[in-house]
Amino acid sequence: MRIIRSEGRVRPILAAAVLVAAWALTFGGARADDKTYVMKIGTPTVNDTPEEFSRGFSKMVEKDSGGRLKIEVYSASKLGSMPREIEGLQFGSIECAIMPPEFYVGVDERFEVLATPGLVGSLAHGQRMLAQPEVMKMMLSLGADKGLHGIGLYMALPSSLISRTPIRQLADIKGKKIRVFASKFQTEAFDRLGATPVAMSLGDVLPGVQQGTIDGAISGITVFNAMHFQDAAKYVTEINQPGIFLIVEVSKKWFESLPKDLQDIIDRDAAAESVAINPFAQGLWEKARKSWVDGGGELISLPKDDQAAMMTTLSNVGETTAKSKPQLFEAYKVVTAAAQRTR
Numbered sequence: 001m002r003i004i005r006s007e008g009r010v011r012p013i014l015a016a017a018v019l020v021a022a023w024a025l026t027f028g029g030a031r032a033d034d035k036t037y038v039m040k041i042g043t044p045t046v047n048d049t050p051e052e053f054s055r056g057f058s059k060m061v062e063k064d065s066g067g068r069l070k071i072e073v074y075s076a077s078k079l080g081s082m083p084r085e086i087e088g089l090q091f092g093s094i095e096c097a098i099m100p101p102e103f104y105v106g107v108d109e110r111f112e113v114l115a116t117p118g119l120v121g122s123l124a125h126g127q128r129m130l131a132q133p134e135v136m137k138m139m140l141s142l143g144a145d146k147g148l149h150g151i152g153l154y155m156a157l158p159s160s161l162i163s164r165t166p167i168r169q170l171a172d173i174k175g176k177k178i179r180v181f182a183s184k185f186q187t188e189a190f191d192r193l194g195a196t197p198v199a200m201s202l203g204d205v206l207p208g209v210q211q212g213t214i215d216g217a218i219s220g221i222t223v224f225n226a227m228h229f230q231d232a233a234k235y236v237t238e239i240n241q242p243g244i245f246l247i248v249e250v251s252k253k254w255f256e257s258l259p260k261d262l263q264d265i266i267d268r269d270a271a272a273e274s275v276a277i278n279p280f281a282q283g284l285w286e287k288a289r290k291s292w293v294d295g296g297g298e299l300i301s302l303p304k305d306d307q308a309a310m311m312t313t314l315s316n317v318g319e320t321t322a323k324s325k326p327q328l329f330e331a332y333k334v335v336t337a338a339a340q341r342t343r
Contacts (some may be wrong), residue, residue: 037258039250039266040072041096042079042088044202047226049156049281050098050246051075053273057152060269065262081201090147092253101139101153101247102183103201108142110331112183114245116318118311119339123285126155126243127278128342135338136274138331139247149255151270152248154277157285158240162224163216164209166235166298170306179205179217185242186218188317193310209233220244221299222288230297237300239310248274 039061043050051073058071079085079094082103088094090107104111120126130136130153140150167173174194180186182199190197198214202223208214210232221236223229248270255263293299302310322332 034068036068036070037262038070038072039095040074040079041098042077042085042094043073043075043098044077044082045223045226046076048075048220048222049154049277049284052280052284053098053152053154053246053248053277056276057269057273060272061265064265064269069262069265077201077203081203083201089249089251090253092147092251094251095254096151096248096250098152098246098248100181101142101245102181102186104143104148104247104249105182105184107146107148109184109325109328110138110142111247112181112185113318113322113328113331113335114139115181115183115185115242116332116335117185117189117241117314119318119335120155120243121343122240123155123157123243123282125339125343126245127281129335129339130155130245130274132338132342135335136271138334143249144252147252148249149252150247150249151267152274154246154274154281156244156246156281157220157222158238159218159242159244160221160224161216161218161237161239162209162229162233163235163237164212164233165215166300167216167237168300169303170310176215177213179208179214179219181218184321185317188321189241189314192313192317206232220285220288221292222284224297225288225292225295228295230292230295234297235300236292236297237302239302239307241311241314 041054043054054071054073061069061071079088082099085094085097086104086107089097101111102115120129136153139153142150161167161178163176170193176195177198178190178195179200180190180197187197187199200208202219205217205219206227206229209217209229216233224236250266255266289299318332318336322329
């Protein structure tokens with residue numbers, strides 16, 4: 001290689017090299033920033049609030065990101081059962097999932113604290129409780145050391161109990177095999193009511209009811225209605241406990257691979273949609289109750305004395321379950337204090 005020593009020629013060569021380097025950095029960076037990122041969202045249900053959340057969230061992030069974030073929604077467990085979706089989040093093969101927080105109890109037992117019986121008395125009450133910053137901050141921080149990043153949380157509706165034979169009074173629950181969420185709060189509650197609680201994912205519930213593996217299941221009337229449970233079991237007892245909350249988690253591995261501005265957009269828009277969805281959740285619940293009856297199902301309320309007796313029986317399930325576990329008990333105190341303030 002020939003070295004040109006003339007000062008007059010070295011300077012132009014160096015200047016040209018600097019310009020080329022600057023051009024590469026500028027336009028190379030622009031191309032990197034213009035990269036499109038796909039965010040797959042998995043949900044366990046269909047025609048329900050998770051899809052509505054995804055629609056509202058998608059509109060915001062695609063607009064705010066200038067099209068650099070694209071949302072794909074896979075409802076009805078198309079990305080796998082809830083346990084498989086959780087594993088996918090942790091390993092980074094799934095970007096996002098929406099499901100009840102109790103199903104993350106294997107990641108952190110504090111996820112189940114919102115399933116405390118009697119925590120909230122209505123859908124509106126649950127929404128007011130979640131407006132307390134300390135509740136949202138605590139719940140969305142769970143699992144950060146296990147590959148999760150929480151971005152959203154909302155209450156969908158109160159729980160209902162679907163059954164093959166009608167449950168018209170509290171005594172009818174005794175001896176029944178009842179599907180519950182994967183939460184000690186729910187298993188303890190139904191143990192006290194004399195039932196046999198069976199934890200299972202939503203995809204196994206309808207076959208379980210059809211085949212008689214279980215006698216009934218806890219979930220939401222929107223789920224029973226959208227998935228046409230009337231053909232297998234037409235009786236729904238509105239016990240209204242516990243509240244059904246849904247948490248929106250993203251893969252921490254995927255999230256941290258994004259540019260900072262896109263991370264901020266995801267966090268900000270998910271927080272906004274967690275509030276914006278509240279009126280829709282209320283309306284969908286009311287519509288689903290009517291549609292259930294129109295479709296041949298029956299809605300049942302326990303007699304007032306039985307409902308009161310049930311709540312008395314379940315009144316200290318949360319404290320009893322949590323007090324032997326320091327971290328869980330601290331989380332329990334946070335949510336119960338917030339619920340009491342907003343009752």
